[in-house]
Amino acid sequence: MVERGTYRVKKGLAEMQKGGVIMDVTTPEQAKIAQEAGAVAVMALERVPADIRAAGGVARMADPEIIEKIMEVVTIPVMAKARIGHFVEAQILEALGVDYIDESEVLTPADELFHIDKHSFTVPFVCGARDLGEALRRLSEGAAMIRTKGEPGTGNVVEAVRHMRMIMSQIQRVGNMREDELAAEAKNLGAPLELLREVKNLGRLPVVNFAAGGIATPADAALMMQLGADGVFVGSGIFKSLDPEARAKAIVEATLHYDDPQILAQVSKGLGDAMPGLDVATLNEGERMQLRGW
Amino acid sequence: MKAGVLAVQGAVTEHIKMLEKCGAQGVPVKRGQDFSGLEALIIPGGESTTIGKLIRKFGLDRPINEMAAEGKPIYGTCAGLVLLAEEIEGEDPYLGLMNLRVLRNAFGRQRESFEAALEVPILGEEPFTAVFIRAPYINFAGPEVEVLCRFQDRIVAARQGNLLVTSFHPELTEDDRFHRLLLEMARDTSQKTGSKQDLQGNKKAAAAANK
Numbered sequence: 001m002v003e004r005g006t007y008r009v010k011k012g013l014a015e016m017q018k019g020g021v022i023m024d025v026t027t028p029e030q031a032k033i034a035q036e037a038g039a040v041a042v043m044a045l046e047r048v049p050a051d052i053r054a055a056g057g058v059a060r061m062a063d064p065e066i067i068e069k070i071m072e073v074v075t076i077p078v079m080a081k082a083r084i085g086h087f088v089e090a091q092i093l094e095a096l097g098v099d100y101i102d103e104s105e106v107l108t109p110a111d112e113l114f115h116i117d118k119h120s121f122t123v124p125f126v127c128g129a130r131d132l133g134e135a136l137r138r139l140s141e142g143a144a145m146i147r148t149k150g151e152p153g154t155g156n157v158v159e160a161v162r163h164m165r166m167i168m169s170q171i172q173r174v175g176n177m178r179e180d181e182l183a184a185e186a187k188n189l190g191a192p193l194e195l196l197r198e199v200k201n202l203g204r205l206p207v208v209n210f211a212a213g214g215i216a217t218p219a220d221a222a223l224m225m226q227l228g229a230d231g232v233f234v235g236s237g238i239f240k241s242l243d244p245e246a247r248a249k250a251i252v253e254a255t256l257h258y259d260d261p262q263i264l265a266q267v268s269k270g271l272g273d274a275m276p277g278l279d280v281a282t283l284n285e286g287e288r289m290q291l292r293g294w
Numbered sequence: 295m296k297a298g299v300l301a302v303q304g305a306v307t308e309h310i311k312m313l314e315k316c317g318a319q320g321v322p323v324k325r326g327q328d329f330s331g332l333e334a335l336i337i338p339g340g341e342s343t344t345i346g347k348l349i350r351k352f353g354l355d356r357p358i359n360e361m362a363a364e365g366k367p368i369y370g371t372c373a374g375l376v377l378l379a380e381e382i383e384g385e386d387p388y389l390g391l392m393n394l395r396v397l398r399n400a401f402g403r404q405r406e407s408f409e410a411a412l413e414v415p416i417l418g419e420e421p422f423t424a425v426f427i428r429a430p431y432i433n434f435a436g437p438e439v440e441v442l443c444r445f446q447d448r449i450v451a452a453r454q455g456n457l458l459v460t461s462f463h464p465e466l467t468e469d470d471r472f473h474r475l476l477l478e479m480a481r482d483t484s485q486k487t488g489s490k491q492d493l494q495g496n497k498k499a500a501a502a503a504n505k
Contacts, residue, residue: 002408009407012305012427012466016339016372019303038348040303040341075385075398076341077428099404099428122405256302256324256348 005122007144013077013099013124014145014208017041017231021221021252022210024048024235026066028073030244037248041077041100043233044070049106049153050236050275053287059107061089064096071097079126084293085111094123100145102126103138105292106152106235115293118142128212130163130290132170133189135205137294140192146205148229149290150213153236155277157220159290160213164227167209174200213290216241216274218254218267225258242272295477297334298323300358302348304340304373308465312473329357334367334480337374339427339463342398345373346388355389362391365486367456367479369472375459376430383433392454393436400431400448400461412462414443414451417471424450424462431461456483 003009020040025031026048034042046062047055061082071078077099082089084103089110093101103116105128118125119142128149129135135146148167150160170189174196177185182200186193198206211224212233221232232255234248241247250267257263285291299309301322313320313336323329335358337345349355362368368391370378377388381395401407407428411421424445432449435441443451443460450461456479464472 002410004406004408006409008425008466009409009427012425012463013404013407015305015308015466016341016427018305018307018340019301020341020344035343038344040344076343077404094405097403097405124404252344252348253351256352 010124010144011207014126017077017145017210018208019256020231021248021255022079022231022233023238023248024233025070025239028069030239031070031074031078033245034238034248035074035076037245038252039076039248040231041079042070042074043079043081043102043235044098045081048236048239049289050155050240051153052106053153053289059083061086061093061107064092067093067096067098081107082116083107084109085114085116087116090116090121090125094121098123100124100126103143104128105149105289109292115141118144126210128290128293129167131166131189132174132199133191134294135167135209136189136191136195136199139195139205139207143207145208145210147210147212147233150211150215151280151283152213152289153278154214154280154283155216155237155240155275156280157214157216157223159280160211160215160224161227163213163290164211164224164229167205168228171199171204175203215251216277218247218250218264218271221251222254222258222264225255231255236275240275242274247271247274295319295333295480296321296331297336297477297480298328298332299336299338300324300345300349300354300374302340302345302352302354304338304345305371305463305465306338309336309338309371309473312465312470313477316470316473316477318477324352324354326353326357329361332361332366333484334369334476335361336476337368337370337377338465339372339374342373342376342388346377349377349388358389359391362457365456365483367458367476367483369458369460369476371460371463371465372427372429375432375461378457378459379432381434392452392457392459393439394432394452394454394459395434396430397433398430399428400433401426401429404428410445412443412445412450414471416442417475422464422469422471423467424460424464425466426450426462429461432459
């Protein structure tokens with residue numbers, strides 16, 4: 001008997017992505033550059049987060065034609081984004097055959113109360129989180145992979161660092177808790193107790209946890225890996241930089257040798273300008289994508 | 295028994311846990327010096343294009359070829375199978391150590407990925423729960439290749455001398471029989487050390503290592 005879409009099969013794809021870099025792309029040409037540079041997957045988008053930020057208005061799922069064209073030219077997995085709560089966009093992406101759906105705060109949320117019921121899909125989902133409670137809420141809805149939210153489209157790693165450190169320190173704290181404390185912590189975090197118990201037993205999230213939101217340099221990628229990320233997403237950081245090909249390659253190599261400063265120095269050389277950054281402190285609340293979702 | 299898991303990218307920790315469950319010492323391998331003292335190697339699942347490019351870039355293909363030439367067993371799962379094959383449909387081969395032709399993503403995209411219970415005679419009667427993730431299969435195997443398992447008439451597990459491959463991911467299950475098989479092969483090899491026995495299928499590897 002053949003069983004599709006089991007949780008093990010969904011989580012499994014993310015396990016295969018570990019130690020790798022997932023890159024945002026908007027055209028088939030960019031997708032080829034990403035694959036050639038050694039990306040483990042691409043995120044097919046109409047605009048990268050920095051341009052979504054600049055354009056304003058409502059950001060929605062990409063045109064299926066763009067996604068299909070990207071799926072045609074690469075052999076690595078293709079991911080695509082649906083708005084938070086927009087389960088019909090997710091149904092469309094599943095019908096297109098994308099390999100992973102990102103229920104993403106980069107797009108304008110479609111539902112302020114409910115995230116998508118991800119258990120009801122065959123295709124796996126990745127979701128953003130700022131802390132352990134948020135990560136476990138997404139897992140209870142069926143997400144098979146977590147990433148930090150960071151602050152997308154800024155080229156500023158500070159928020160991704162904040163979220164990764166937060167999740168890691170909360171996991172550590174939970175590891176030292178007694179059962180009675182665990183129940184109270186579940187209430188504090190707004191997370192299901194069974195999942196929190198699993199975190200305590202494993203000493204980590206029960207799924208793969210990538211870093212995302214503001215990674216722009218090989219050093220940023222290595223920083224997130226040293227802080228405990230299983231891999232990294234790079235959104236605007238590659239194709240908003242001066243030399244995307246060289247930067248993409250360098251970020252892939254830095255993610256592999258994240259703990260070897262000699263190699264990091266080598267791969268960081270001569271990449272040209274990174275994307276122009278944004279100081280997150282200058283963003284008002286309405287401009288902070290990380291505050292979308294709960 | 296020290297066994298390495300190529301730690302360039304992919305499901306590394308899962309294989310290390312499996313090796314330790316089988317009583318071996320599992321170590322991640324990502325630099326040339328990490329190969330010293332290894333009696334077996336696992337090339338895990340991941341993205342074969344990514345792993346293939348990076349092993350070349352950082353010169354890890356040479357020590358892998360050397361291990362194969364010395365007759366030390368190597369086990370490739372999914373992407374590992376793709377990397378070990380002599381032929382990949384529509385792509386240039388990477389290590390090219392096994393007389394196989396593989397088709398990548400051969401069962402379809404992620405939504406077609408699946409689990410199934412397979413008969414694997416070499417592992418005994420109990421069926422093996424196999425997890426296939428955007429998996430490849432083998433559509434040609436040379437005469438020196440021993441087919442270990444077929445699924446829907448396609449070859450999904452095989453062995454050639456001391457090289458073992460599966461399309462699927464035993465490391466995502468609790469079933470450690472493939473890992474035990476690998477370690478058994480490693481013990482047999484170390485017992486034979488010193489004898490100049492011709493290890494079937496490894497001549498090509500010897501040639502590659504001498505390049």
